[in-house]
Amino acid sequence: MGDKAKILIVEDEEAIRTGLVDVFVYHGYEVDIADNGNDGLSMAGSGQFDLVLLDVMLPGINGFDILKQLRDQDREQAVIMLTAKSTDEDIIEGLSLGADDYVAKPFSITQLVLRVEAVLRRTRPTGDSAVFIELDDAIKLDTQNLSADINNQTTTFTRREMDILQYLHQHHERPVPRDELLTNVWGYARNLDLETRTVDIHIAKLRRKIEPVPANPRHLVTIRGAGYKLLSK
Numbered sequence: 001m002g003d004k005a006k007i008l009i010v011e012d013e014e015a016i017r018t019g020l021v022d023v024f025v026y027h028g029y030e031v032d033i034a035d036n037g038n039d040g041l042s043m044a045g046s047g048q049f050d051l052v053l054l055d056v057m058l059p060g061i062n063g064f065d066i067l068k069q070l071r072d073q074d075r076e077q078a079v080i081m082l083t084a085k086s087t088d089e090d091i092i093e094g095l096s097l098g099a100d101d102y103v104a105k106p107f108s109i110t111q112l113v114l115r116v117e118a119v120l121r122r123t124r125p126t127g128d129s130a131v132f133i134e135l136d137d138a139i140k141l142d143t144q145n146l147s148a149d150i151n152n153q154t155t156t157f158t159r160r161e162m163d164i165l166q167y168l169h170q171h172h173e174r175p176v177p178r179d180e181l182l183t184n185v186w187g188y189a190r191n192l193d194l195e196t197r198t199v200d201i202h203i204a205k206l207r208r209k210i211e212p213v214p215a216n217p218r219h220l221v222t223i224r225g226a227g228y229k230l231l232s233k
């Protein structure tokens with residue numbers, strides 16, 4: 001993987017700010033902070049951060065106005081709004097102003113970290129991740145050209161299908177739950193229960209492509225009650 005992403009946390013409540021710093025430093029991110037809207041705006045506008053976690057209610061300029069000014073300046077800056085308010089109007093306002101996502105307080109730290117990862121996956125292409133994945137001597141996946149050499153025959157994949165395989169490969173040491181695939185591969189931040197069947201359909205398609213006997217998979221296996229796992233030799 002490339003170098004770690006830089007995150008700016010704009011939050012005036014010290015306890016929350018400190019907690020967020022701890023969590024993201026723990027996850028290996030570079031973190032900087034602003035405790036008021038004016039500092040938040042100038043730092044976010046500097047273009048040196050991959051993502052900004054932006055509180056709405058701030059001393060000085062509020063989070064919505066910061067976001068609006070960033071977008072008015074054509075800043076492509078990734079932004080996730082944080083707010084104590086969670087009414088539909090707030091969500092709509094934040095998203096219509098161009099926030100990449102929106103998290104209502106009190107939030108689950110795990111969900112927030114997953115959402116940050118999902119937004120960064122969309123906005124920050126990983127330059128140097130592995131191009132080829134070898135599942136065994138007969139199956140070699142080309143993640144860039146979306147194809148695979150399987151028993152010397154070429155099979156093609158959609159970007160989504162290859163993203164699923166790549167994600168499972170990156171986390172091959174453990175089963176990956178369907179929720180996690182939806183969040184990190186599809187980028188869904190809400191309604192996690194809604195679309196788990198979509199994941200199963202994609203897995204079934206992938207098995208027909210890469211498994212000699214799809215009904216009895218050797219590589220793309222189900223770990224009952226835990227998720228999917230990609231086994232390579």
Ligand code: CA
Binds near residue numbers: 011012013056057058
């Ligand atoms: Ca606040």
